[in-house]
Amino acid sequence: MADPKPRLEPLPQVGEAARFLAANPDIEIVELLLPDTNGVFRGKWVPVGHLEGLFRDGLALAKSVFALDAWGGDVVATGLYHETGDRDGICRPVPGSLRRVPWTARPTAQVMLRMDDEDGSPFFADPRTVLASAVDRLAARGFRPVVAFELEFYLFDDTRPSEVRRGGAPLPVIEGLGPDRTNIYSVSDLRAYGDLFAEIEQAAQAFDVPTDTIISEAAPGQFEINLVHVGDPFAAADQALLLRRIIRQVARRRGLRASFMAKPFADRAGNGMHAHVSLVDGDGRNVFGQRPDGETLLRRAVAGLLDTMHAATLMLVSSYNGFRRLNGAYSPSKALWAENNRYVAVRLPRGSGPARRLEHRVAGADANPQLVLAAILAGIERGLAADLPLPAPVDGDVKAVATEPLPPSMRHALERFERSDWVAEAFGARWRDFYAEIKRQELAGFESYVSPLEYETYL
Missing domain, CATH: 3.30.590.10 (Glutamine synthetase/guanido kinase, catalytic domain)
Incomplete structure (x- = not known):
């Protein structure tokens, strides 16, 4: 793994959640959005009463959320499953991302997340951490x-x-x-x-x-x-x-x-x-x-x-x-x-x-x-x-x-x-190998698929 990177973004503040709730007292549920390796939003829905706790303590979520292929399947070869017990990281809100969702009938908010490792450092497999390494340089x-x-x-x-x-x-x-x-x-x-x-x-x-x-x-x-x-x-x-x-x-x-x-x-x-x-x-x-x-x-x-x-x-x-x-x-x-x-x-x-x-x-x-x-x-x-x-x-x-x-x-x-x-x-060599395993599994999935054109041609 590459050396730990300094945190370039500010930590979330509980006051942000309190101010949002004061301005939006009707909100009932919050969508927690964590972009995975393929840029697909993963996460949870939580009752609005959990919002200030999220900003204060973070949210435990499996690190393997980043070890999913394009179909949402586990990529076991990444080493984030059996070898580690599928451990949790700590997700924290991205400051400034807490917003009201305009297209839902039920009053809903959303907030974007990033993941920290158990020691508080940014988790290596989070694409946000990968971006941070380039920004740092x-x-x-x-x-x-x-x-x-x-x-x-x-x-x-x-x-x-x-x-x-x-x-x-x-x-x-x-x-x-x-x-x-x-x-x-x-x-x-x-x-x-x-x-x-x-x-x-x-x-x-x-x-x-x-x-x-x-x-x-x-x-x-x-x-x-x-x-x-x-x-x-x-x-x-x-x-x-x-x-x-x-x-x-x-x-x-x-x-x-x-x-x-x-x-x-x-x-x-x-x-x-x-x-x-x-x-x-x-x-x-x-x-x-x-x-x-x-x-x-x-x-x-x-x-x-x-x-x-x-x-x-x-x-x-x-x-x-x-x-x-x-x-x-x-x-x-x-x-x-x-x-x-x-x-x-x-x-x-x-x-x-x-x-x-x-x-x-x-x-x-x-x-x-x-x-x-x-x-x-x-x-x-x-x-x-x-x-x-x-x-x-x-x-x-x-x-x-x-x-x-x-x-x-x-x-x-x-x-x-x-x-x-x-x-x-x-x-980092660890992330290079991690990302390669995800793409290798996707490649195998596509290459093993028999297309309609093959049936049309060879059946």
Whole structure:
């Protein structure tokens, strides 16, 4: 296990719960939300009378909550079950996350949790702890990340009868126009679901999730919601997790299904999770926007990201399905960079001074934002720490650039990840092996499944 990390976030205060209860005396139940390794919320419902005790003493919960695969099954090979007696850790509220839930008929609150080990140190398997290790390294260099996520998703109509579904695939709420069935940046498509997006924005405000622009994306029924840049990387990851929850819940209320599946259709655009990142110094100045040294630091950061991208792919593309997305037009399959080019893995958008930043475009929308950001920040720190070679920026079509592609499948990504000394150094060998076991079990599950196409072809 890596050395214990300092706690960068404040401890929860009982006064926060008391103030909330005074302002919301009708609350009856509280949802406790702990993001697992795959970014799925686990936890409990507790009566409101337990809330102040939660803030004071924490909540005992099995450490193995992080050792679950994509189906919620136990990954026994992680060593958190029989070998330890499936011991409890102590979950504590994330300060500022206690909020009223706007979509329930019963008066309900929710609060996000993180887990400590029995000795009070952050538990190694909590993705929040993994993110903290990367944030700590940048803090030691005097830098704090400023981050904004962009999330793409599809809206599907769950009210349509199953017999109209094509080959088991869901039907988007909008069928699109023309032979390519696209209508990108369509304002009319946004207007068609304007009430839904208004409700999403209202719920996001209730949870202090600052949404920015909303656009109609490259496939019918596909949309993107952007988040505002924030100077707290933990908050940025939490906001992305909460935004997915908000979109799903609001869509469900309207008979729709919102999906962040990375590649629902082989012939249509996939769903990505883009991260915009800059670094500020102790005075709050964007160091990438300070000339001339800022451009040097920015390019070193890019070099670090490219150097670590193959090893980190399993953190960025964490689902079996996600690797299908990496061959799409706007889904980079090579570790390349450029100025103002949406086909590369690391893009430098137009902007100068305080707006100077990088955009990381590899992650799937179904990945855990905490682990995605951990991989990105650790890659940036790697570039700042070492004088790494930086290839020339792409000028033109990325297909013409001869370079090793990113791992094309979960198996290839797993092999690169678990033999990476950089991953072990950045996040601890214990966590590297732990995460690899989860993905190995998921891989075995998918590879052992006999698909309908095989029956159709060989039966």
